[in-house]
Amino acid sequence: MVVDVSYISKEHSEGIEGERSGVTGILAVQGAFAEHAAMLDRLGAPWKLLRAADDFDASIDRVILPGGESTTQGKLLRSTGLFDPIAAHIAAGKPTFGTCAGMILLASALEQDDTVYFGALDATVRRNAYGRQLGSFMTTEDLDTYTPVDGLHSEDDPSGVIADMPMVFIRGPLVASVGDDARIMAVVDGDVVALQQGRILATAFHPEVTDDTRVHEYFLGL
Amino acid sequence: MDTTRNELNRNLAQMLKGGVIMDVTTPEQARIAQEAGACAVMALERIPADIRAAGGVSRMSDPAMIRGIQEAVSIPVMAKVRIGHIAEARILQAIDIDYIDESEVLSPADDVYHIDKREFDVPFVCGAKNLGEALRRIEEGASMIRTKGEPGTGDVIQAVRHMRTMNRQIRELEALRDDEVYEAAKQLAVPYELARFVHDNGRLPVVNFAAGGVATPADAALMMELGAEGVFVGSGIFKSGDPAKRAAAIVQATANWQDADLLARLSADLGEAMVGINEDEIETIMAARGE
Numbered sequence: 001m002v003v004d005v006s007y008i009s010k011e012h013s014e015g016i017e018g019e020r021s022g023v024t025g026i027l028a029v030q031g032a033f034a035e036h037a038a039m040l041d042r043l044g045a046p047w048k049l050l051r052a053a054d055d056f057d058a059s060i061d062r063v064i065l066p067g068g069e070s071t072t073q074g075k076l077l078r079s080t081g082l083f084d085p086i087a088a089h090i091a092a093g094k095p096t097f098g099t100c101a102g103m104i105l106l107a108s109a110l111e112q113d114d115t116v117y118f119g120a121l122d123a124t125v126r127r128n129a130y131g132r133q134l135g136s137f138m139t140t141e142d143l144d145t146y147t148p149v150d151g152l153h154s155e156d157d158p159s160g161v162i163a164d165m166p167m168v169f170i171r172g173p174l175v176a177s178v179g180d181d182a183r184i185m186a187v188v189d190g191d192v193v194a195l196q197q198g199r200i201l202a203t204a205f206h207p208e209v210t211d212d213t214r215v216h217e218y219f220l221g222l
Numbered sequence: 223m224d225t226t227r228n229e230l231n232r233n234l235a236q237m238l239k240g241g242v243i244m245d246v247t248t249p250e251q252a253r254i255a256q257e258a259g260a261c262a263v264m265a266l267e268r269i270p271a272d273i274r275a276a277g278g279v280s281r282m283s284d285p286a287m288i289r290g291i292q293e294a295v296s297i298p299v300m301a302k303v304r305i306g307h308i309a310e311a312r313i314l315q316a317i318d319i320d321y322i323d324e325s326e327v328l329s330p331a332d333d334v335y336h337i338d339k340r341e342f343d344v345p346f347v348c349g350a351k352n353l354g355e356a357l358r359r360i361e362e363g364a365s366m367i368r369t370k371g372e373p374g375t376g377d378v379i380q381a382v383r384h385m386r387t388m389n390r391q392i393r394e395l396e397a398l399r400d401d402e403v404y405e406a407a408k409q410l411a412v413p414y415e416l417a418r419f420v421h422d423n424g425r426l427p428v429v430n431f432a433a434g435g436v437a438t439p440a441d442a443a444l445m446m447e448l449g450a451e452g453v454f455v456g457s458g459i460f461k462s463g464d465p466a467k468r469a470a471a472i473v474q475a476t477a478n479w480q481d482a483d484l485l486a487r488l489s490a491d492l493g494e495a496m497v498g499i500n501e502d503e504i505e506t507i508m509a510a511r512g513e
Contacts, residue, residue: 003236005425008449029477030240030261051478067237068261069297075259075470076477100237113296127296133320134343136230170233171298171320209233 007034012048013041016059024220025050025060027086029076031068031101035208039216053081062095062219065102067170067206070127073101074117083117090120093151095199095222097215103195103202104173111176120152121202122179123195129174129204136170139188145196145218146183152198154183162214167193167205174204231345231365234298234320235429238262238366238452242442242473243431245269245456249294255459258469262298262320264454265291270327270374271457271496274506279329282310285317292318300347305512306332315344321366322346324359326511327373327456336512339363349433351384351509353391356426357412367426369450370509371434374457376496378435378444380509385432385448396424434509437462437495439475439488446479463493 016023024040026033028049040047050056050063063086065073077083090096090106098106098121105117107125130136143165144158167188175192178184185194186203193204199222207215241261246252252263267283268276282303292299298320303310305324310331314322324337326349339346340363349370350356356367369388371381395406398421407417419427429452432445437458445453453476455469462468471488478484 002423002425002427004423005449008451028240030259032236032239034239035236052481052484068239069237069241071256071297072241072259072261072473076474079470079474080478132292132318133231133234133298133345134315134318136234138226138230168230168233170230170237206233209236 003034003038007037010037010049013037013046016046016048019046019059021059021061022046023048023059024062024064025056026064027066027073027077027082027102029080029082030072031066032206032208033066033068035206036064036066036216039208039213042213043217043220045220050082050086051080053085056082056085060089063089063097065096065098065105066208067100067102070101070104070117073105074115077105077117087118090118090200093198095219096120097201097219099203099206099208100170100172103204106200106202108179121195121197121200122181123175124177125173126176127173128171129191130169130172133171136172138166138168140164140166141186141188143186143194143215144183145185148198148222150198152200153181154196154198156183158183162218165207165214166210166212167203168209169193169205172204227343228340228363228365232428234345235347235366238298238431239429240477241452242469242476243300243452243454244459244469245454246291246460249290251460251465252291252294252299254466255469256295256297258466259473260297260469261452262300263291263295264300264302264323264456266302269457269460271376271461272374273327274374281328282307282313285313288314288319289317302328303337304328304331306330306335306337308337311337311342315342319344324348324364326370326508330511336362347431349509349512350388352387353395353420354410354412355513356388356430357410357416357420360426360428361413361416364428366429366431368431368433368454371432371436372507372509373434375435376437376458376461378437378441381432381434381436381445382448384509385445385450388430389449392420392424392426395420436472438492439471439485442472442476443479443485446476452476458496461496463495468492468495
């Protein structure tokens with residue numbers, strides 16, 4: 001998907017001035033944040049880019065953590081002061097969606113790395129699990145969805161399915177082990193690549209670079 | 223390269239957006255760059271300022287040295303090949319490099335032909351001074367474009383010129399009537415389909431970074447202001463007084479280029495910047511290599 005050039009300078013979607021709630025904040029310190037904004041525009045959902053701590057205002061009640069480099073984003077989360085408001089948002093059980101680097105930021109543990117960022121997703125994630133760029137690939141697989149019991153817990157059994165979802169993995173991570181609180185949404189070749197835990201979604205792949213809006217639509221309904 | 227592979231390679235460039243790609247010559251420098259927040263590193267034996275000073279033929283780096291850097295960091299590792307050097311590119315693909323830079327900074331191997339990048343699975347980034355060059359490289363299979371700047375000088379003037387030229391030409395093409403695009407494609411010496419894409423979308427079909435002469439947080443912010451989607455920093459970091467601090471400052475400046483208060487803080491007490499040389503004091507204009 002090609003993203004319109006105007007996203008370089010846009011700070012939020014059209015007409016959100018005066019909105020007091022219902023806005024999705026997209027972490028915009030590095031990576032493919034414009035692609036998520038373009039997705040939300042297609043669904044008619046208001047969004048705002050989070051570049052500095054001030055951007056996280058009372059209108060934000062959902063957060064997207066986009067693809068990019070997790071080490072870069074991790075540094076900038078600290079230096080911008082965005083870490084604390086996003087951590088509080090997640091701890092309050094509000095909807096949060098991480099793709100690729102976003103999954104790494106959400107994980108409670110990383111393989112071969114002591115760094116923990118938000119630590120909210122009950123899983124151990126393996127960075128660059130498919131190797132370097134030559135290991136990047138695209139596939140199609142079903143995605144199970146789970147009804148949240150509260151913000152950080154879901155029912156045990158799937159309540160729905162997003163069938164034949166295109167999945168683009170770019171130097172992607174995978175889930176090495178799943179804790180009790182997380183539910184498996186998708187498995188590719190025996191490896192877990194998407195999790196749901198209450199109102200947290202995390203995918204090792206990038207729905208935002210495809211034309212398929214269904215995962216974003218599901219997220220907006222959580 | 224099939225279309226899926228080409229798309230995946232363009233996607234990796236999308237993931238680098240808003241970030242800083244830093245030239246490094248050792249695993250230690252690579253770790254400093256990653257620690258400072260670089261979104262990728264460019265592994266090379268000599269940084270452009272030293273290539274310019276040393277003169278002589280400048281070639282692809284030793285694969286053993288590149289492997290050392292690949293093992294030192296988790297972020298993507300890029301490396302340069304000479305323009306038109308098909309065999310150097312095959313070697314880098316064989317060592318599983320994340321991105322190849324077919325670069326005018328090295329001595330060109332071919333003064334007529336660029337590499338047919340569609341024959342490769344690994345992605346390529348290429349330099350361009352203007353829209354015609356950019357679209358020709360994309361037609362050859364490049365999945366990312368950067369300005370050529372004037373590497374190793376610490377002088378941002380050429381990167382500015384290339385970025386302004388490119389974006390002005392994109393706006394001009396966008397403003398044409400549909401039936402005028404055929405002639406524009408002919409004038410630019412590019413395929414009609416690519417000219418049509420730019421006319422319809424107002425942008426290149428791939429990500430466009432700034433490169434060449436970026437030495438300060440303000441330089442990085444300037445290039446973002448002019449429409450760059452991210453920046454390469456070559457000699458500017460490890461030729462300066464305090465590389466770790468300067469690197470981190472440039473990363474933050476690129477992420478928040480509109481915030482002047484922040485830029486003021488980031489620009490303070492950085493130590494000595496690379497001395498640099500002015501564009502009109504140099505003999506070899508590297509940007510002129512490869513049209």
